[in-house]
Amino acid sequence: MQRILKYGAVALLVLLVLTACEEELGPVDPLPDFAIEQVSLPARLNTVGNRAYDIAFRVIHPRGPAAVENVSVSFLTNDQATELLNLPLYDDGAEEHPDDGDVIARDGIFSNRFVPVAASFPQGNILLRVDVTDDAAVRYELAPLPITVFPNTPPQLLAISAPDTLYAGNLPVLFAGEAQDADSLVDLSTVQMRLKRGNAVITSFNLPLEEALDFDRGRFGRLFDSSFAAGRDSLYTLEFQAVDLSDDVSNTLSQSIFLENRPPTIANPGVRDSISLPPAGSIDTLHVKLSANDSQGLGDLATVNFTLTLIGGNTNGPFGMFDDGSGGGVDNGDTVPNDGRYSLILQLNSGNTPGTYVFEFQATDKVGQVSPLLTDTLVVLP
Numbered sequence: 001m002q003r004i005l006k007y008g009a010v011a012l013l014v015l016l017v018l019t020a021c022e023e024e025l026g027p028v029d030p031l032p033d034f035a036i037e038q039v040s041l042p043a044r045l046n047t048v049g050n051r052a053y054d055i056a057f058r059v060i061h062p063r064g065p066a067a068v069e070n071v072s073v074s075f076l077t078n079d080q081a082t083e084l085l086n087l088p089l090y091d092d093g094a095e096e097h098p099d100d101g102d103v104i105a106r107d108g109i110f111s112n113r114f115v116p117v118a119a120s121f122p123q124g125n126i127l128l129r130v131d132v133t134d135d136a137a138v139r140y141e142l143a144p145l146p147i148t149v150f151p152n153t154p155p156q157l158l159a160i161s162a163p164d165t166l167y168a169g170n171l172p173v174l175f176a177g178e179a180q181d182a183d184s185l186v187d188l189s190t191v192q193m194r195l196k197r198g199n200a201v202i203t204s205f206n207l208p209l210e211e212a213l214d215f216d217r218g219r220f221g222r223l224f225d226s227s228f229a230a231g232r233d234s235l236y237t238l239e240f241q242a243v244d245l246s247d248d249v250s251n252t253l254s255q256s257i258f259l260e261n262r263p264p265t266i267a268n269p270g271v272r273d274s275i276s277l278p279p280a281g282s283i284d285t286l287h288v289k290l291s292a293n294d295s296q297g298l299g300d301l302a303t304v305n306f307t308l309t310l311i312g313g314n315t316n317g318p319f320g321m322f323d324d325g326s327g328g329g330v331d332n333g334d335t336v337p338n339d340g341r342y343s344l345i346l347q348l349n350s351g352n353t354p355g356t357y358v359f360e361f362q363a364t365d366k367v368g369q370v371s372p373l374l375t376d377t378l379v380v381l382p
Contacts, residue, residue, distance in 0.1 A: 035060040036130050036142045039109055044246045045116045046152040047123070051248065054101045056111040057089065057130055057142075064108075065091060069133045071110040076127045076144065084121055087112055121149045153182040155242040157191065157250040158217070162238050164255070168262040168295035169226050176221030177207060179242035179250060184216055185209075187244045191220035194239040195232075195257075202232065226260075227297030231366035233261035263369035264294040264301055266361055274379040277350050286346040286378070287333045290321060292363045292371075293340055298323070304342045306361045310353060318362075319344055354382040 039056040061067045068091070075084040089112045090097050093105030102111040126149055130142035162175040177191035190206040207220040220242075238257050242250035270289030278284040294300040307317035321344045322328070325337030333343035357378045363371040 033060070034062060034140060036132060036140065038145070040111070041128070041145065041147075042247070043147065044152070045121060045147060045149045046246050046248055047117050047121055047149060048151045048153065049248075050115050050117060052113045052115050054111065054113045055087065055089065056101070056109055058109050059132055060108060061134060063134075065106050067134050067136075068108075068110075069135045069137075071130070071132050074129045074131065075121070075147075076129060077122070078125050078127060080127060080129075080144065084126065085114070087114055116149065123150050124148070152187075152244065152246045152248055154248040155179050155181040155188055155244050155250040157240060157242045157253050160238075160240045160253045160255060161221075162255060162257060165258045166224070166226060166229055166260065168229070168260045172223035172225045174210075174221050175207070175224055175238070176210065176219050177240040177242065177253070178213070178217065178219050180214075180217040181242075181244055182216060183244070185212055185214070185218050187246075188218060188220075189243045189245050189247075191240055191242050193222075194241075196237045196239055197235075202236065225297075226295055227299055229259035229261050230294075230296045230300035232259050233367045234259065261300070261365070261367050261369065262295045264292055264363040264365050264371045266293075266304070266363050266371045266374050267291045269359065269361055269374055269376040271359055271376045271378050273377075274381055275348065276381040277348060277352055277354060280350045282350070284348045286348060288321070288344045288346060288359070289333070290342045290361050290374075291340055292323075292342055294363075294365055296365070298338060298340055300365045300367075302364045302366045304361075304363045306344075306359050309358045309360070311356045311358060313353065313355065319346075348380070352380060354380045356380075 037058040039058050040054045042053045045053060055073060059068050059071055071089040073087050073089060077084065089110035090100045090102050091106055091110045092102055094100055094102050095105060100111055101113045126147050127144035128147055129144045132140040157177055157179050159178045163173055175193060179188055179191055181188045192204060193207055194204040195202045205222060207222050209218050210221040211219045213219060235256060235258050237254055239252055239254040241252045268291040272286065275286055290304060292301055292304045304321045305318035307315055309315040321342035322332045322334050323338060323340065323342045324334060326332050326334050327337060331345065333345040357380060359376045361374040
């Protein structure tokens with residue numbers, strides 16, 4: 001947080017108020033210091049095109065947001081001799097000023113957006129100063145912040161490369177985009193890849209530079225295997241877009257991709273053949289184990305559990321099993337996390353019913369597919 005230059009003496013008034021409160025009510029929490037915090041501010045402004053930039057600052061006042069009367073930012077020449085633009089900021093949730101970009105009214109964050117082309121900004125370094133006035137006519141000022149202004153040419157996305165189908169169990173394959181920037185390859189920040197279904201963005205990735213193809217052109221990419229389909233299945237759209245260091249964006253290129261997602265599999269249940277009930281007042285334990293796997297990786301597994309049925313009696317469960325290395329603070333019998341071997345410890349006492357118990361194991365993945373049932377038996381002796 002940057003220090004604030006205050007104009008006006010309010011410390012004595014605050015001290016008197018606090019003293020009065022202590023006499024009547026006892027000690028109170030101190031009021032927050034006045035502060036101005038940066039929320040959104042571009043480091044670079046592009047004077048080419050009509051891109052709008054969002055500016056937002058949080059103003060913390062000892063008496064709350066309602067005590068703030070006016071907030072504005074001034075764009076100044078580097079010597080602070082000339083004001084290029086004065087822009088008011090609002091905390092109205094875009095109710096009174098629909099284009100100011102403010103999200104929540106009266107939350108202490110003051111916002112607005114502007115297009116620098118209309119302000120005739122000079123190229124090079126300029127300064128931005130924040131000014132706040134409260135309802136007592138006390139003025140606060142944030143030390144000027146540097147901004148760079150220059151004509152920037154947005155990048156171009158030339159080509160994309162990705163499989164049209166990602167099969168279950170697929171080995172790593174390259175997803176890539178080739179981009180060009182007239183200001184040089186160094187000005188290219190990334191190629192964004194978004195996975196979409198309809199208009200909804202499911203997830204997104206920033207693809208790093210994989211290969212420089214020329215002084216102004218490069219291939220950005222990343223390897224993905226079948227774990228990319230964890231929690232997903234069926235047809236999606238991949239959308240690619242290049243981004244430069246000024247956060248200017250290119251055209252978009254897209255393609256369809258089918259993500260195959262197969263049900264999980266389970267194997268190797270670990271249950272003793274038999275166990276005797278402990279004496280009265282004692283407790284014994286039974287360690288239950290199971291291996292689970294998924295073609296989309298262990299991250300696609302949602303649950304691994306079992307039910308327990310006494311032949312001729314009731315069914316209990318399901319009981320969830322764990323592959324967390326007993327990291328939840330409770331010993332569930334698992335020793336190695338994320339190895340696909342699931343565990344649970346059951347307790348037995350003399351009050352349990354002897355007989356033959358059937359374990360039915362099953363795993364469910366994140367798209368709702370279930371594995372085939374796997375059974376095992378345990379004889380509980382009296």
